Amino acid sequence: MESHALLIGATLSAGTVLALAALGLLINEKAGVVNLGAEGMMLCAALAGFATVVHTGSAWLGFAAGMAAGALLATLFGVLVIWLNTNQYATGLALSLFGAGFSAFAGTGYVQARLPERPRYAMTLLGDVPLLGPALFRQHPLVYLSMLLTLGLIWFLYRSRAGLVLRCVGESPASAHTLGYPVRRIRLAAVAAGGALCGLAGAYVSTVYTPLWVEGLVAGRGWIALALTTFATWRPARVLLGAYLFGGVTMLQFHLQASGVQAASQLLSMLPYVATIVVLALISRNPAWIRANLPASLGKPFYPGS
Template sequence: MESYALLIGSTLSAGTVIALAALGLLVNEKAGIVNLGAEGMMLCAALAGFATTVVTGNEWLGFAAGALAGAFLAAVFGVLVIWLNTNQYATGLALSLFGVGFSAFAGQSFVQAKLPELAQDGIPYLRDIPLMGPALFDHDPLVYGAMVLAVALIWFLDRTRTGLVLRAVGESPQSAHALGYPVRWIRLGAVVFGGALCGLAGAFISLEYTPLWVEGMVAGRGWIALALTTFATWRPARVLLGAYLFGGVTMLQFHLQATGVQVASQLLSMLPYLATIVVLVLISRNPVWIRANMPASLGKPFYPGS
C-alpha cells in the first residue's frame, strides 16, 4: 500500500509540470496563437529558477525568476508573430531550439551546484496521515495551485467578459477588431501569460521535481504539454486530467522497476512518449471532432487592415 501511495504522490508531482505548461499553452491557443517553443522556454526557466535559488537561497524568488524568463521569451515570440507576422510554427521551433542551446551553454557552471535547504513542503498535520498524507498532502503549493488554476480558467473562459473576448479573438479576430477590441494586445497578453506558466513549469522541474540542473532536463515535457492541449480539446479540466494521466505513465516506469518487474528500462522510459503518440493517432482519426472544438483562427495571422 505504501508503494501505491508514493505512486499517487509522484503522479501528482509529475503531472503538475505538464499541467502548468499545458494550461499556459491552452490560453495561447484560445487567442489563436500556436507556440511551439514551450520546450525551450521551460529549459531557460528551469535554469533561471535554479540559478536564482542557488544564489539567493529563496525558492520563491526562483519560481518568480522562472516565470519571468518564460514570460520574456514568450513576449519576444509574440512581437515576432503578432506584429511582424512571422510564421508561428517556424518561430516557435526557433524559440525551442534557442532555449535548448542557450540553457546548455549558460548552465554549465550550475551542473554541480546544490540547492540550499528549503522549508518542508505539504500541509502541516495532514501530511503526517499514514498513506494518505504522502499521497495527497505532502506537495509543493504549486501542485495545488495547478488544480486551482484549472478551475479558475474554466470560470474565466466561460463566465467572464474578458474570457469571452479572448475566445472571440481566437475564433474571429477580424470581427473582434471591428468591434473595437485591441486584438494584437489581447493576443500578446495571452502569449505572455502562457509563457509565464511554462516558466513556472520549468522552474518546478529544477526546484521540486528533480532538484538539480542538468542539460536537457525538461526531456520533452514541453512537447507533451503541446500535444495535451489538442488531446484535451482545449478544455482546462481535460488538460488537468490528461496531465495526471501522462504523469502517471511517467512514474509507472519507476514503480514497476521498484516492484521487480523485469522489463528493460529503455522500454519503460518510452512509455510517456509512446502514450503521447497513441493519443494523437486516436484523436486524429476524427478530424471533424477536432475542428469542432479548435479555435477557428488558430495559427492564422491577423492583419488589422484586412
C-alpha cells in the first residue's frame, strides 16, 4: 500500500516537470512557432535556479531565476526566427546545443554544492488519509500550480479574446495582420512566455525533483516535452494527462528495481524514451487527426510586407 502511494506521488512530481515544459511549448506552437531548444533552456534554467537557491536560500527566488533564464533565451530565439527569419528548426537545435554546453561550463563550480533543507508540504488532515494522503496531498505547491495552469490555459485559449487572437496568429498570421494585430510581437510574447514555463520546469528539476546540479541534469525531458505536445494534439488537458503518463513510465523503472525485478538498469532507463517513440509512431498512423488539430502556420515564417 505504501509503495503504491509513493509511486503515485512520484508520478505526479515527475509529470509536473513535463507538464510545465510542454504547456510552455504548447503556447509557442499555438502561435505558430516551433522551438526545439527546450532542452537547452531547461538546462540553463536548472543551473540558474540551483545557483540562486545556493546563494539566497530561497526556493521561490530560484524559480524566478529559472523563469527569467528561460524567458531570456526564448526571447533571443524569438528575435532570430521572428524578426531575422532564421530557420526555426535549425535555430532551436542550436539553442539546445548552446544551453547544454553553457550550463556544463558555467555549472562546474556547483557540482558539489548543496541546497538548504527544504520544508515538507502537506495539507492538514488530507495528508494523513491512507494511500491518497501521501500520494495526492503531500506534494510541492508547483504540482498543484501546474494543474491550475492547465485549467487557466484552457480558459485563455478557448474562452478569452486574447487566446482567440493567439490561435488566429498560429492559424493564419496574414489574416491577423490584415485585421491590425501585431503578429510578430504576439509571437514573440508567446515564445517568451513559453520559455519562462520551460525555465520553471528546469528550476523545478534542480531544486525540488532532483535537488542537485550535474551536467545534463534535465536528461532529455525537454525532448519528451516537445513530443508531448504532438501526443496531446495541442490540447492543454491532454498535455497534463500525457505528462503524468510519461512521468509514471519514468518512475516505473525505479519501482521495478525496488520490487526486485531482475533487469539491466540501462533497459529500464530506456522506458520513457521507448514509450515516447511508440506513442508518436501510433499517432503518426492517423495523419488526418494530426492535421485537424495542428496549427496551420506552425513552423512557417511570416513576412508582414509580403
